[in-house]
Amino acid sequence: MNYLGIDFGTSGARAIVIDEQGQIVTQTRHLWANSKNWIECWQTALWSLLEGISLELRSQIEAIAINGTSSTILLTDATGQPVDAPLLYNDARGSTVIKDLHNIAPPHHTVLSATSSLAKLLWMQQLPTFSQARYLLHQADWLAFLLHGQLGISDYHNALKLGYDVEKLEYPKWLENLQIPIKLPQVLTPGTPIREIKPEIAARFGFKRDCWVCAGTTDSIAAFLASGAKLPGEAVTSLGSTLVLKLLSRTRVEDSQYGIYSHRLGDLWLTGGASNTGGAILREFFTDQELITLSQEIDLSKASKLNYYPLLKEGDRFPINDPQLPPRLEPRPDDPKEFLHGLLASMARIEAQGYDLLQKLGADQLTSVYTAGGGAANPTWTAIRQKYLQVPVFTSENTEAAYGTALLAMQSLNQ
Numbered sequence: 001m002n003y004l005g006i007d008f009g010t011s012g013a014r015a016i017v018i019d020e021q022g023q024i025v026t027q028t029r030h031l032w033a034n035s036k037n038w039i040e041c042w043q044t045a046l047w048s049l050l051e052g053i054s055l056e057l058r059s060q061i062e063a064i065a066i067n068g069t070s071s072t073i074l075l076t077d078a079t080g081q082p083v084d085a086p087l088l089y090n091d092a093r094g095s096t097v098i099k100d101l102h103n104i105a106p107p108h109h110t111v112l113s114a115t116s117s118l119a120k121l122l123w124m125q126q127l128p129t130f131s132q133a134r135y136l137l138h139q140a141d142w143l144a145f146l147l148h149g150q151l152g153i154s155d156y157h158n159a160l161k162l163g164y165d166v167e168k169l170e171y172p173k174w175l176e177n178l179q180i181p182i183k184l185p186q187v188l189t190p191g192t193p194i195r196e197i198k199p200e201i202a203a204r205f206g207f208k209r210d211c212w213v214c215a216g217t218t219d220s221i222a223a224f225l226a227s228g229a230k231l232p233g234e235a236v237t238s239l240g241s242t243l244v245l246k247l248l249s250r251t252r253v254e255d256s257q258y259g260i261y262s263h264r265l266g267d268l269w270l271t272g273g274a275s276n277t278g279g280a281i282l283r284e285f286f287t288d289q290e291l292i293t294l295s296q297e298i299d300l301s302k303a304s305k306l307n308y309y310p311l312l313k314e315g316d317r318f319p320i321n322d323p324q325l326p327p328r329l330e331p332r333p334d335d336p337k338e339f340l341h342g343l344l345a346s347m348a349r350i351e352a353q354g355y356d357l358l359q360k361l362g363a364d365q366l367t368s369v370y371t372a373g374g375g376a377a378n379p380t381w382t383a384i385r386q387k388y389l390q391v392p393v394f395t396s397e398n399t400e401a402a403y404g405t406a407l408l409a410m411q412s413l414n415q
């Protein structure tokens with residue numbers, strides 16, 4: 001028995017098939033061409049990912065789930081046909097409606113951002129095509145619809161930035177009062193089996209007739225699920241271009257001034273924040289090869305005395321909320337390995353400060369940290385971070401969002 005997870009991320013789409021033990025059986029990839037027509041591009045990607053899986057494997061897949069980028073939305077007509085171009089996750093045209101939204105949504109709500117799904121939806125109401133729209137769907141919802149054929153279904157990870165109340169599991173009154181004249185999606189628990197795959201899709205690709213399509217999730221939550229972290233106190237740090245922390249907790253932690261909010265994860269909450277420090281600054285000074293060789297030369301028995309706040313430009317939000325915070329990269333030693341040591345240690349200090357802040361705001365005590373992103377491959381950095389974090393630090397075996405989404409599909413049928 002196999003399970004298929006499909007990730008629609010920022011740089012491309014990927015599909016991973018896992019077996020019952022969670023082992024990867026196959027994976028396929030589709031990079032985005034420079035597209036002007038995202039709808040066509042996503043559809044092409046979906047079919048090409050499915051075709052990239054052998055016919056034999058396809059016939060053994062029990063369940064499929066899809067993740068998309070958070071707050072990428074589109075409007076469709078009554079048949080599921082998009083009525084206009086989608087608005088992508090980073091599209092900030094919704095900034096023009098934020099002032100109105102402040103009068104409607106509770107203070108500090110996650111929808112109060114130019115890129116939130118709700119800001120985008122309100123902005124879309126001015127489009128001439130809006131009169132043809134019947135459904136609002138997220139990217140993952142629409143792609144899953146192409147497989148199962150039922151319109152108007154989403155999950156509570158994608159729906160968070162639409163304003164859905166993930167605690168009470170309902171749309172809040174203030175959102176209903178807006179009387180948006182289209183259908184907002186019915187919101188399911190991520191991974192819930194929605195429907196068996198459409199017979200024509202099963203026939204076209206050779207899937208079993210009773211292969212289930214499940215409610216999806218967002219790309220960053222899928223990447224968290226991939227790590228294997230499950231218990232309160234377990235966290236995942238992503239050491240990519242920026243530093244992103246996610247901590248599982250029994251309590252919900254929100255603080256909009258630091259950009260901290262929580263996603264629901266079953267009975268737990270996934271809380272986190274993102275700092276502008278991270279690997280992009282390392283790339284300013286070192287090649288990836290230098291990062292490897294110089295890191296190996298760092299003397300771990302001596303702590304670096306350098307106290308930097310590495311940023312590419314001024315301003316950070318988490319763990320220090322100060323839009324004017326200046327980058328601090330002085331004094332700079334002549335020895336490049338000393339400089340690198342100072343940078344790695346300073347980022348570890350910021351990481352520890354981030355987890356301290358989450359705990360101070362009420363999250364569960366940190367017990368262990370899994371690591372993803374380019375910096376996860378650096379054992380010297382792991383050792384330095386372990387000293388600052390004072391909990392075991394691991395490199396995640398799996399970090400692909402498609403893997404996390406395949407796990408979601410597997411768990412959906414085995415509950």
Ligand code: ADP
Nearest residue numbers: 240241242279280282283291292373374375378
């Ligand atoms: P993103 O997807 O956010 O662009 P990745 O997860 O691909 O980032 O990670 C890329 C980052 O990893 C780069 O900014 C780079 O500086 C950092 N990186 C790559 N190799 C190393 C290394 N050996 N040690 C520390 N950082 C590294």
